Amino acid sequence: MTEITSTGRDLSTQGWTEAYSRSVMDTFGPPQRILVRGEGPYVWDAEGTRYLDLLAGIAVNALGHAHPTLTAAVSAQLGTLGHVSNFFGTPTQITLAERLLQLAEAPAGSRVFFTSSGTEANEAAFKMTRRTGRTRVLALEGGFHGRSLGALALTHKPAYREPFEPLPGGVEHLPFGDTEALEAAFAPDAVAEHGEVAALVVEPIQGEAGVRELPAGYLALARRLTQDAGSLLVLDEVQTGMGRTGSWFAFQQPEIGGGIVPDVVTLAKGLGGGFPVGAVLAFGERAATLLGRGQHGTTFGGNPVAAAAALATIGVIERDRLLAHTRTVGKVLRRAVVAAGNPLVKDVRGRGLLLAVELTRPVAAQVAAAALDAGFIVNAVAPDAVRLAPPLVLTIDQALDAARFFAGVSVETTAPEKDD
Numbered sequence: 001m002t003e004i005t006s007t008g009r010d011l012s013t014q015g016w017t018e019a020y021s022r023s024v025m026d027t028f029g030p031p032q033r034i035l036v037r038g039e040g041p042y043v044w045d046a047e048g049t050r051y052l053d054l055l056a057g058i059a060v061n062a063l064g065h066a067h068p069t070l071t072a073a074v075s076a077q078l079g080t081l082g083h084v085s086n087f088f089g090t091p092t093q094i095t096l097a098e099r100l101l102q103l104a105e106a107p108a109g110s111r112v113f114f115t116s117s118g119t120e121a122n123e124a125a126f127k128m129t130r131r132t133g134r135t136r137v138l139a140l141e142g143g144f145h146g147r148s149l150g151a152l153a154l155t156h157k158p159a160y161r162e163p164f165e166p167l168p169g170g171v172e173h174l175p176f177g178d179t180e181a182l183e184a185a186f187a188p189d190a191v192a193e194h195g196e197v198a199a200l201v202v203e204p205i206q207g208e209a210g211v212r213e214l215p216a217g218y219l220a221l222a223r224r225l226t227q228d229a230g231s232l233l234v235l236d237e238v239q240t241g242m243g244r245t246g247s248w249f250a251f252q253q254p255e256i257g258g259g260i261v262p263d264v265v266t267l268a269k270g271l272g273g274g275f276p277v278g279a280v281l282a283f284g285e286r287a288a289t290l291l292g293r294g295q296h297g298t299t300f301g302g303n304p305v306a307a308a309a310a311l312a313t314i315g316v317i318e319r320d321r322l323l324a325h326t327r328t329v330g331k332v333l334r335r336a337v338v339a340a341g342n343p344l345v346k347d348v349r350g351r352g353l354l355l356a357v358e359l360t361r362p363v364a365a366q367v368a369a370a371a372l373d374a375g376f377i378v379n380a381v382a383p384d385a386v387r388l389a390p391p392l393v394l395t396i397d398q399a400l401d402a403a404r405f406f407a408g409v410s411v412e413t414t415a416p417e418k419d420d
């Protein structure tokens, strides 16, 4: 479909893609498709082709696309009061702070700092760790915490970090899920050599590393060690938070968190249902007062439209019982994908609707490309794993459509891809 407008703009995929490559910085590589609209779990490209969006903007569009409640809440707020500076408070901002603390079952004295993205939430959390008077921060291998310099220092992947060194110092990466290494980091000899631990920063389930869940008991041990050492336990729930795993926060699931209360939880991605908003939840008086007046700030954080989007998203998740729905559909999806018995599929890991289809060969990129050609958006999150993070409103029938793709997919046998 080549449609040329009166201004000479070529509205075809090819036209847009060429314009993209001339005008948008090449940090992401060429776009796989040019998407022009969405509705529920579906999006359409510039050629009019429909896709079932099993990635939801990377665990963002919790309510799918163009959800009427979210759309109405955002336009109503924008039409009432769209932005004020942080010299002022707004009812939406205050209500959202209260709602988040409630959902997190945060103790008295807990407070929230609002941001506009995940990296900014982690940046704020990192600054909080510096206010403990200690500078040693532990994170995990495989951890992803964002791309701004502080969050990047917490992020593990060398290819992301090395071009930007020197990064803020004091961060040590421990082997993923290794309880002995964790204990050793808090042992007297490590403390004598490297200093007291200011904080441990972890994702309950590593998203970008391929949907890797921490082993059972790890977070409970982390809580005990940080508590005993007077260190902060910071949970990065930017990807796992706000219902994605079938509970408001992943740490609330007994098998993951074992009943722990963290010191800090960071949020973004799904929080605004597609509207950019992030948050830092600080649990209890100590964590909530680490950043004092004038010690941190943001122009957009706490913006009333962003807060209204988050409140509307939370409201729909509650009204439509989407936490239970997420658990049910997640189970149906993973069982159906495994039961199909495709020799390419080894297993499905993850929780709720944050899943990775494990492949028997490192052909995730080919599978993702085949999915796109068949009308499904997924993501090759590792050489041998395909991530599924669909809208929480995905129906069982739509999940079964996705499973049918995995039942039938095959890729040409080629030399194994290089593992980066």
Ligand SMILES: *Cc1c(COP(=O)(O)O)cnc(C)c1O
Pocket: 117, 118, 119, 120, 122, 144, 145, 146, 147, 203, 207, 208, 236, 237, 238, 239, 240, 268, 269
């Ligand atoms: C996506 C992500 C971030 C970064 O969020 P941005 O909004 O892209 O800055 C941080 N932590 C985790 C766990 C994430 O998945």
